[in-house]
Amino acid sequence: MNIDLYKKLNAEGLISAKTLENVFEKDKNPLFSLHWELKTLLYLGVTLLSTGLGVLIYKNIDTIGHQFILLFIAAICVGSFFYCVKNRNPFSREKVKSPSSFYDYILLLGCLSLLSFLGYLQFQYHVFGDNYGLATFIPMLILFYVAYEFDHIGVLSMGITNLAIWLGATITPFTILSNGLYSSDPLIVPYLFLGLLLLTAAYLSERYNFKKHFKFTYQNFGVNISFIALFTGYFSFYEHPLSFLWLITVLILAFILYQDALKNKSFYFLLLVILYAYAAISTLVVRVLFNMDSEAAFVMGLLYFIGSAIGLIIALIQLNKKIKEI
Amino acid sequence: MIIYNKTWLTNLDIQDQIRPSLAAGELTKEEFKNIEKAYPVGFYSPNIFVRSGLFLLTCVIALFGGCLLTYLAWDLVTAHSGAWVLFLGLISYIALEVIVKTKHHFRSGTDDALIWISGGLFCVAFTWLTFTMDWDFRTTMNTTISMVAFTFILSLFLAIRFADSLMSLFCFLTALLLAVLLAIDHLSFGKEILPFLVMLLSALVYYFSWSKSSHLKFIHYQHCLRFLQTGSLLTLYLAGNYYVVQELGNELYGYTTIGPYKVPYPIFFWPWTIMVPFIYTGLGLYKKNVILLRTGLILIAIAAVTFKNYYHVLPIESTLVLIGLITLGGSYWAIRYLKTPKKGFTSEELSEDTIPGGINVESLIIATTQLDTPSGTENRFGGGDFGGGGSSSNF
Numbered sequence: 001m002n003i004d005l006y007k008k009l010n011a012e013g014l015i016s017a018k019t020l021e022n023v024f025e026k027d028k029n030p031l032f033s034l035h036w037e038l039k040t041l042l043y044l045g046v047t048l049l050s051t052g053l054g055v056l057i058y059k060n061i062d063t064i065g066h067q068f069i070l071l072f073i074a075a076i077c078v079g080s081f082f083y084c085v086k087n088r089n090p091f092s093r094e095k096v097k098s099p100s101s102f103y104d105y106i107l108l109l110g111c112l113s114l115l116s117f118l119g120y121l122q123f124q125y126h127v128f129g130d131n132y133g134l135a136t137f138i139p140m141l142i143l144f145y146v147a148y149e150f151d152h153i154g155v156l157s158m159g160i161t162n163l164a165i166w167l168g169a170t171i172t173p174f175t176i177l178s179n180g181l182y183s184s185d186p187l188i189v190p191y192l193f194l195g196l197l198l199l200t201a202a203y204l205s206e207r208y209n210f211k212k213h214f215k216f217t218y219q220n221f222g223v224n225i226s227f228i229a230l231f232t233g234y235f236s237f238y239e240h241p242l243s244f245l246w247l248i249t250v251l252i253l254a255f256i257l258y259q260d261a262l263k264n265k266s267f268y269f270l271l272l273v274i275l276y277a278y279a280a281i282s283t284l285v286v287r288v289l290f291n292m293d294s295e296a297a298f299v300m301g302l303l304y305f306i307g308s309a310i311g312l313i314i315a316l317i318q319l320n321k322k323i324k325e326i
Numbered sequence: 327m328i329i330y331n332k333t334w335l336t337n338l339d340i341q342d343q344i345r346p347s348l349a350a351g352e353l354t355k356e357e358f359k360n361i362e363k364a365y366p367v368g369f370y371s372p373n374i375f376v377r378s379g380l381f382l383l384t385c386v387i388a389l390f391g392g393c394l395l396t397y398l399a400w401d402l403v404t405a406h407s408g409a410w411v412l413f414l415g416l417i418s419y420i421a422l423e424v425i426v427k428t429k430h431h432f433r434s435g436t437d438d439a440l441i442w443i444s445g446g447l448f449c450v451a452f453t454w455l456t457f458t459m460d461w462d463f464r465t466t467m468n469t470t471i472s473m474v475a476f477t478f479i480l481s482l483f484l485a486i487r488f489a490d491s492l493m494s495l496f497c498f499l500t501a502l503l504l505a506v507l508l509a510i511d512h513l514s515f516g517k518e519i520l521p522f523l524v525m526l527l528s529a530l531v532y533y534f535s536w537s538k539s540s541h542l543k544f545i546h547y548q549h550c551l552r553f554l555q556t557g558s559l560l561t562l563y564l565a566g567n568y569y570v571v572q573e574l575g576n577e578l579y580g581y582t583t584i585g586p587y588k589v590p591y592p593i594f595f596w597p598w599t600i601m602v603p604f605i606y607t608g609l610g611l612y613k614k615n616v617i618l619l620r621t622g623l624i625l626i627a628i629a630a631v632t633f634k635n636y637y638h639v640l641p642i643e644s645t646l647v648l649i650g651l652i653t654l655g656g657s658y659w660a661i662r663y664l665k666t667p668k669k670g671f672t673s674e675e676l677s678e679d680t681i682p683g684g685i686n687v688e689s690l691i692i693a694t695t696q697l698d699t700p701s702g703t704e705n706r707f708g709g710g711d712f713g714g715g716g717s718s719s720n721f
Contacts, residue, residue, distance in 0.1 A: 002343055009344075014364055015357045022352040031667055032614040035675035037623060038657045045653030052646025059643060102661055109654075271375045275382075299397065305390040309383040313436070316383075320376050 003027055035101075042105040049076075050112035057120055070120060073113050080110030084150060095213045096151040104152060111146060111155050115139055136166040153217055160198065160221050167194050188233045195226025199257075223269065226253060227276045234283070250280040265323050271316070278312060328546055329426050329487050330369070335546045337365035369432035380435030388418060388443050408454035415447030426488075441493060445484055452476045467511050474504045485550060494550035495557045502527060502561060510578075517578055521565045521595075528562035552617065559606065559621045566598035569632045603629045614670065 003023070010020045053073050060066040084107045087099050098104050118139050121127045128135040143159035146152065167190045202218035205211055227250060234246035254277040261269035285304055289297040328335075344361060347353040372380070392414050396403050403410045422440035431437045453473055481497035484490065502524060509516035509523055535554035538544045544551060564570050572589050589595055603625035610619025634645065664673035 005340060005343055009361060012364065014360050015353065019347075019353055019357060023347060026350070026352065030614075030670060031672050032670050033672050033675055034660070034664065035673055037619065038661055038673055040623075041653050041657040045650045045655075045657060047650070048646045049650025049654060052643045052648075052650055055643035056647060100661065102658055105654075267373060267375045271379050275379070299394070302390045302394040302397070306387055306394065309386040309390075313380055313383050313387075316376055316379050317370075317372070320372050 039101050039105075042102060046105045046109045046112065050109060050116065053113065054116050057116070061124065070117070073117050073120075077110055077113040077117055080106045080113065084110060088150060091149060091151075093210050095211070098151070104154070107146070107150055107152050108154050111143060111158060114142065115158075136162060140166050147214075148211060151211070153214065156214055156217055157221075160217070164194055164225075188229055188236065191225055191229035191232070195222050195224075195229055198222030199226060203260075219269065223257060223272055223276075231279070231283075244284065247280045247284055251277055254280070262323070267320065267323055270319060270323070274312070274316070274319075278308070282308070327486055328489055329423065330432055330489070330546075331430070332546070334367050334369055334432075335489075338367045338369065339545060339548070340365050341367065369430050370434050371432045372434055377433070377435035377438070381439045382435075384436045384439035385443070388439070408451055408457075411447055411454055412451035415444050415451055418447060419444040437488065438490070441484055441488055441490055445480055445493070448480055449473070449477050467507070471504070471507050471511065474500055474507060478504050489546050489550060491549040491553040494547075495553045498531060498554055498557050499561075520574070520578075521571055524565035525562055528558040528565065532558035532562060555617045556621055559618065560625070563598075563602050563606070563625050563628075566595055566602065567628070567632060568592070568595045568599045569635060571595055599632055600629055611671075 006015065006020055006023050009015045010017065053069070053076075057066055057069050057073065060069060084103060087103055089096050089099060118127075118135075122135045128138070140159060140162035143155055143162055147156035147159050198218045199222035202215045202222055205215045205218060230246050230250045230253070234243055234250075237243045237246070254273045257269060257273045258277075261267075261273060282305070286301060289301045289304075341362060344353060344358070348355070348358045371377075395414065395417075396410070399410070418440055422437060422444055425431050425440070426437055456469070456472065478497065478500040481493055481500055485494035485497045505523060505527055506520060509520060513519075532555060535551040535558065539548060539551045539555070568589060575589060603622050606618050606622030606625060608622075609615070610617070610622050630649070634642075639645075640648070661673045664671050
């Protein structure tokens with residue numbers, strides 16, 4: 001801490017003597033926070049432990065030892081949830097402050113080991129039979145329940161992923177990008193449904209003031225999934241005469257989300273929505289120009305991109321100002 | 327030399343210095359506003375989202391603008407390709423200077439993009455020109471060295487002119503590469519001393535960037551110096567890491583008459599591999615230096631992986647379980663122990679770490695790493711996807 005700076009500011013009359021005194025007091029006992037280092041270590045510990053256990057049962061299946069491992073996992077799961085139930089704060093519709101960061105990660109560990117445990121039961125004993133829908137539906141229900149009951153956004157994200165698996169889709173932005181774009185058509189509708197469902201959940205969370213802070217997570221998944229599904233739809237029906245309707249839907253959805261982002265002053269969603277909309281318009285323009293198939297069209301394409309990007313830069317800067325002013 | 331308005335940079339530094347006090351509540355909002363008025367900053371430096379948007383769009387403009395110009399001047403381009411690239415580089419550099427000077431962009435995304443675009447174009451142009459003009463580059467080694475030397479000088483210039491932290495890190499790395507290439511080419515014993523050469527240089531750069539970090543002369547380069555500290559600490563360690571030495575030695579020497587390359591002086595390199603991360607961490611705690619501490623912690627993980635690569639004490643899954651339990655237990659103990667601050671350490675956070683827009687960074691991290699679920703929709707619990715809904719190992 002630069003004490004001279006504060007003295008100078010005080011001499012210039014910019015900060016009061018009391019503030020200066022506070023700063024002096026703090027400077028005598030400077031604190032060094034290990035918060036993020038410890039949090040990272042906790043996260044690392046939970047991840048390593050659950051990964052290790054997962055591999056451990058998988059490798060030891062059909063040996064005598066695996067039942068002990070299973071018991072160990074069950075013990076970890078029960079222990080984690082026991083700890084969380086004992087230390088939790090009471091349920092509320094609002095955000096519940098977590099008792100400690102250790103608590104957060106123990107809850108995560110509990111959920112991860114629960115998933116391993118259920119997965120093992122299904123694999124070895126076919127508890128849910130050959131009904132894979134049920135085998136993913138139950139963990140999903142549990143995850144959503146835990147997320148709401150204990151107020152944990154990480155578990156909520158896991159629940160959303162399980163919901164996607166249940167619907168026959170696997171989601172992370174990366175897997176969608178890597179194998180989603182040209183994958184078979186039957187997945188598009190579930191994707192789209194899931195995306196819109198999540199957006200509805202985001203809307204309802206805010207509307208009925210029930211765990212309002214979950215809205216970001218729902219919306220983050222929902223926005224990306226819906227838009228990617230729509231684009232995938234467009235490209236898989238590229239030859240269809242009405243394929244442009246997919247992109248029109250992108251623009252409509254973008255407009256709705258744009259209003260919402262503006263209302264909530266969320267620049268993250270604003271940028272995301274604008275970029276998706278820009279991609280949709282550009283796709284249409286490029287297609288039209290391709291159909292013309294002339295040199296003039298090529299130059300026009302180049303000019304379009306230069307012009308539109310400049311326009312978008314100005315728009316972004318203006319929007320940023322606007323959001324700050326509201 | 328620095329292009330930005332120096333008074334504004336100083337004012338920005340003052341604001342940055344007192345911001346923690348505002349977050350901690352020692353400073354009232356009104357006082358902070360007064361200070362902002364008394365020490366104004368006229369730069370345009372928007373938040374991270376606008377910055378990334380501007381970065382992306384600037385790249386789009388540069389790409390298509392370059393295409394358009396090239397298309398218009400196609401006959402000229404085919405005759406003097408190298409000079410053309412140089413011309414494009416000059417245009418983007420001039421655009422950069424104009425935007426910074428007239429629009430006062432500072433870390434806005436636009437200037438970030440243009441710094442790298444113009445630098446890249448200059449490097450391509452240099453390579454192209456020197457290849458076609460056929461100067462006295464008899465061996466490929468000389469060509470490489472001259473390229474690296476040019477890149478080094480260019481990045482040094484850009485780093486100094488724009489006080490760009492990534493560019494200064496890049497400059498440091500090219501300097502290391504240049505030293506290594508020169509040693510291999512011009513010293514008869516160059517190959518043998520490589521690890522020590524890199525260590526020496528890194529140590530010198532670390533000492534420089536650490537001791538000058540609060541020096542008045544370098545006040546506008548604090549970001550750069552912080553990046554340099556991290557970078558030089560990493561290279562200092564990696565130069566002596568057993569795996570790195572082994573692999574690079576293999577590259578350089580290959581199979582010799584006495585069999586595959588073996589790391590000489592394991593008595594030096596093994597202790598270096600294991601001990602240095604702990605020394606960093608220890609020193610970081612002792613000196614309360616965040617950079618040393620975090621670099622040390624990351625390197626402990628690297629050291630563990632290196633060790634595991636050569637000595638298989640336990641199978642991988644038991645190692646994971648064991649390390650996981652130890653880490654969990656250790657951090658639990660540390661959090662309990664530091665609940666009430668001891669010796670100036672605390673486990674509580676001093677100010678909320680959120681990026682603008684109120685987004686919880688932590689939840690984003692969990693969402694992107696924990697959720698790489700098994701792909702394939704059928705037979706979901708079979709096969710190797712045993713992690714269930716998310717215990718996959720990429721973190």
